[in-house]
Amino acid sequence: MHILTKILVVFAAVLSLALAALTSSYAMNRDAITEGYNNAVADRDKAKANYNTQSSQFAEERQKLQASVNDLQDQLGRVQNSKRDVESQLADLRLQARSAGDRADSVTRQIADLGKTVDTQAELITSYRTEVQALRQESLSIRNENIALLDRINDLESQNEVLIQSNRSLQVTIAELQAQENTGGAVTSASGSTDPQALIGDLIVGRVREVRTNNGQQYAEIDLGTRDRMRENVKLHITRNGDFVANLVVIRTDLQSSVGRVDTVGDPSVQVRPGDMVLSSLTR
Amino acid sequence: MAKQKKQQLAMKMPGGRRSRSGGPDVYTGLLFLAVLVLATATTLMYFAAVEVSPESNPLALQQAGQVKLPNLK
Numbered sequence: 001m002h003i004l005t006k007i008l009v010v011f012a013a014v015l016s017l018a019l020a021a022l023t024s025s026y027a028m029n030r031d032a033i034t035e036g037y038n039n040a041v042a043d044r045d046k047a048k049a050n051y052n053t054q055s056s057q058f059a060e061e062r063q064k065l066q067a068s069v070n071d072l073q074d075q076l077g078r079v080q081n082s083k084r085d086v087e088s089q090l091a092d093l094r095l096q097a098r099s100a101g102d103r104a105d106s107v108t109r110q111i112a113d114l115g116k117t118v119d120t121q122a123e124l125i126t127s128y129r130t131e132v133q134a135l136r137q138e139s140l141s142i143r144n145e146n147i148a149l150l151d152r153i154n155d156l157e158s159q160n161e162v163l164i165q166s167n168r169s170l171q172v173t174i175a176e177l178q179a180q181e182n183t184g185g186a187v188t189s190a191s192g193s194t195d196p197q198a199l200i201g202d203l204i205v206g207r208v209r210e211v212r213t214n215n216g217q218q219y220a221e222i223d224l225g226t227r228d229r230m231r232e233n234v235k236l237h238i239t240r241n242g243d244f245v246a247n248l249v250v251i252r253t254d255l256q257s258s259v260g261r262v263d264t265v266g267d268p269s270v271q272v273r274p275g276d277m278v279l280s281s282l283t284r
Numbered sequence: 285m286a287k288q289k290k291q292q293l294a295m296k297m298p299g300g301r302r303s304r305s306g307g308p309d310v311y312t313g314l315l316f317l318a319v320l321v322l323a324t325a326t327t328l329m330y331f332a333a334v335e336v337s338p339e340s341n342p343l344a345l346q347q348a349g350q351v352k353l354p355n356l357k
Contacts, residue, residue: 002312004308004312008312008316008318008319011319011323012318012319012322015319015323016322019325022326022332022333022342025333025342025343026329026342028345028346029336029345029346032346032351035348036346
């Protein structure tokens, strides 16, 4: 073997040993680095998964918190609006309270004035009471006098009525005597004949008050009575607007009114109405 | 004649020549090439080991859980 070959063999052996050492070291370091890298990658993945999970949870919580924030903002807005309304109501109530206080002051002043007025009026009422009592005494005395005077007037009126009746009966008697004197005794007296008689003397004018119908016979009430020389079986004439309507034969008399039977002179269509004029004679 | 041909063939076969001491042969060349390849590989491995080593020493080992790469470019 050549010496050069031997030297090369030695170099090759040395280089092989160095390469083996370097390769072993490199392999071990590489394994450590690879393991560390894999651990780091796993940690990173784990951290990323945790990050994603926490991010999703955070997003959900953030969404919930955002919703709650929105709700709270809405509530805050409503509360602010209600606060504003309450403040405005408070201002109105303050104004009302102030005006009410002013009114209360004015009412108090009015009450004080009214108290003074009441005192004055009480004094006036006291004086009026005494005056009214005096006037009442006077009124009572006057009323008693008035009652006495009325009694006397009634007595005098009754006496007057009696006198008037006597006067009228005398006038009737005079009229009958005058008729007998004028006719020479041809006219029959009221007591001696059933035919209706015409009144002699001054014209008597009256009005029909009421008309009634009984079995087809009309009866009229007039405002002429015994004081107007009315008596039974006296014949009167009923006119309307100056036209003859019917005759009326008195069948019942009173002091101020009479009732008579209507004689339509054969015309059943004739109707006597209240307000028609009653005359004792158509020629006068 | 046949003996002469036989000697010529024996001369042409490897190792058929007469051994001559003191001169480089084909194995020397092959070893030279192997030494060159080993040197190249050792050099490359040296730089690679230095890069993954925690120190400048390429034979230093990384501790578990504490990987340090100060020489990594």
